[in-house]
Amino acid sequence: MTGYTCTSCGEHHEELPFAYSAPAPAFWQDAPTDVLEPERCVISGEHYFLRGRLVLPVRDADQDFEWGVWVSVSKDNFFRAEELWDDPKRTDEPPYFGWLATELPGYEPGTLNLKTNLHTRPPGERPLIEVEPTGHPLAVEQRDGITLIRVQAVAELLRHP
Structure with missing residues (x-):
C-alpha cells in the first residue's frame, strides 16, 4: 500500500505505518535508581x-x-531471560x-495490565507477546486479525490525537 488519504485532515500521507512502539513501560518515572535499556x-x-512484539495479523x-510493548515479568523470569540473553537455546x-x-x-477498556505470555525468540530477536485469549478488543484483534481500515484508523488516531 502506497499511503492513504487521511479522514481526519484530508491530506494524502505517503506511508501507512504498520508498527508503533512505546519507548518505556507506562510506569517509567526516570528516577535515579531506575534503569531503562x-x-x-x-x-x-x-x-x-x-x-x-505484539503482532496482529492484517487479513487484507x-x-x-x-x-x-513492554511486559512486567517476575524477578526470576527477568533474570532467567538475562542469563539466556545470547543463548540460542x-x-x-x-x-x-x-x-x-x-x-x-x-482500546476500551484500556490495555494496561492485561495478562500476557512472553515467548522468547532467537538471540537478536525481540520476544513475541501473546495476550490472554479473552473478549478484550486487543485479544480479539490478535486472534482474529485486523483490516487495512483498522491500520489506517490507528495511524489517524496517532497522527491526530
Whole structure:
C-alpha cells in the first residue's frame, strides 16, 4: 500500500505505518535508581520489564501490524531471560507470564495490565507477546486479525490525537 488519504485532515500521507512502539513501560518515572535499556527495564529495583512484539495479523495485507510493548515479568523470569540473553537455546524456554505494561491508544477498556505470555525468540530477536485469549478488543484483534481500515484508523488516531 502506497499511503492513504487521511479522514481526519484530508491530506494524502505517503506511508501507512504498520508498527508503533512505546519507548518505556507506562510506569517509567526516570528516577535515579531506575534503569531503562532498549530491551530491559528495572524500576525501583523491584519491578522488572522486558520489551516485546505484539503482532496482529492484517487479513487484507501481505504484512502484519505490530505494537512494540513492554511486559512486567517476575524477578526470576527477568533474570532467567538475562542469563539466556545470547543463548540460542533460549527458544526452548516456556513462555514467561507477564502483565502488559503499555497503554495502547484506541482500546476500551484500556490495555494496561492485561495478562500476557512472553515467548522468547532467537538471540537478536525481540520476544513475541501473546495476550490472554479473552473478549478484550486487543485479544480479539490478535486472534482474529485486523483490516487495512483498522491500520489506517490507528495511524489517524496517532497522527491526530
